[in-house]
Amino acid sequence: MFINEVEFEVDAHNVNAFPTPLKGEVAFVGRSNVGKSSLLNSLFGKKIAKTSSTPGKTRSLIFFKINTSYHLVDFPGYGYAKSAKSERNRWAALIEEYFQLERPRRATFLLVDSRVPVQSSDLGAFEWLISLGENVFVVPTKIDKLKKSELQKKLVDIRNAFGGANAFLPVSTLTRHGLKNLDSTLRNCMRGDWNEQE
Template identity: 45%
Template sequence: MKVTQAEFIISAVGPDQYPDDALPEIALAGRSNVGKSSLINRMINRKNLARTSSQPGKTQCLNYYRINDLMYFVDFPGYGYAKVSKTQRQAWGKMIERYLLERDPLQLVLQVVDLRHPPSKDDIMMREWLIHYDIPTCVVMTKADKLPKSQWQKHMKVIRNDLQLTSSNPMVMFSSELGLGKDELWEVISRYALTTDEVGNPQS
């Protein structure tokens, strides 16, 4: 999909702040520093609309980005960062759980994991939760450029097994640096969030 317009809308902490225009929403979940902001920026061809940070755990709200007036990317707080207080982690967890269970415009969750490492306990918990509630999910494996191509399949197999992925579960290998996987991921997102006409005419 050709992105012609992208803008940050709001950092929301509850349903009363969520947009009310009913556009489809694509949520991004993953541990801190897995590269969600870089992924968003690469997908929308912007360098710093989604702000990247060297400080894990900085994103503390649901950050909404509107794309082509057709959909939203909703960036979740990163999970699994030890220096965030237990109380804060619990508050984030409740916010995310409420969103995932109650948000009607949600069409797809992109679970973002680091291709270089086996899924963490938090990654596995998130995956099991998404399976339990039957929420459509695409696993995006970032930082592929940090690994030799000869190791890609080996690492993908570990992630596939640890996250209980079947052949019907979408998986996309991604590199924000190289743009690898960008078109493939847009195809997956479009299947869940856009009509055929919208895919062909992103400004409609």
């Protein structure tokens, strides 16, 4: 596996708390509860990102240092209606600021829940990231919840909806399906040859 050393670096509630950039960085974004933090823990092989069955667990940008040279950033989820509007606005502002900063960001991994139809909030996030010139990898999550035939159909829908993505990387943290592929995609991104992906 590419990731062999992980360290929690900082829990950033504002731009001033973002760490000094390293050689490369990737962001993990998606709706609340889609499985961002769980996926990072599975990639890391240890539970250092906080997860919860209650949406809204991650409330700031959490920077993890991997292999001493790169950052992985765990984002707060968007689309969580129950949190206070002022708090949602604050997260939205922080997310926007992050993407407007010059950082050595190689790619953004946009996680989408494979169990539900394509969501307009996910499409909105995708289009916004593409408009900023981001390399976006779409990661359908929780695929253990679908039968094989349902999954095939869902993946076709997702590919059609998110045209312009660098690649589609379905995963399950329960079965570990797709994790190796994701890990090697991360390696390619960090080394700057992510174009070799399909």
